[in-house]
Amino acid sequence: MFKWKGAAGVCINENNQLLMVLQAAPDEEPKWTVPSGGLEGNETFEKCCIREFEEETGLKVEVIAKLRDKNGLNEQYGIQFELQYFQVKVVSGELTVQDPDELILEIAWKSIDEIDQLEMSYPEDVDFLKGLMVS
Known part of the structure; x- marks a missing residue:
């Protein structure tokens, strides 16, 4: 069983919008999620998130707080996963798609109402993410 570990960043701006990315591998349908990815080398979950x-x-962020852990098993692919979610705030940078893996198709700030309309990579995260936003 392959064990995957990663981190996700949750960034909500002053307009109560969540920063999301539209991503897909070449053979996948594009879906929305928060910026995230797998640990590399000996990095911590926080460093991975940043x-x-x-x-x-394209944005530099700092971690404000750990929000939650998400652990599970993807039986279809034989992958056990651990994903840690962090609240982050932007410290510098300019919004730009520069993903070295070439999986990111679009970046956008989404309102709480828009999130309900999106095709999500992880629909089980919708209530959690909306709960972080002031309605």
């Missing part, structure tokens, strides 16, 4: 956020959005 690196992945910048790689996918």
Whole structure:
């Protein structure tokens, strides 16, 4: 069983919008999620979150708080996963797609109402993400 570990960054701006990325591998249908990715080398979950956020959005962020852990098993692919979610705030940078993996198709700030209309990579995260936004 392959064990995958990664981190995700949740960034909500002053207009109560969540920063999301539209991603897909060449043979997949594009879906929305928060910036995230897998640990590399000996990096911590926090460092992974910061690196992945910048790689996918062009924005440098700092971690404000750990939000939750998401652990599970993808039986279809034989992958056990651990994903840690962090609240982040933007410290610098410019919004730009620069993903080295070439999986990011678009970056956008989405309102709480828009999130309900999106095709999500992880629909089980919708209530969690909306709960972080002020309605």
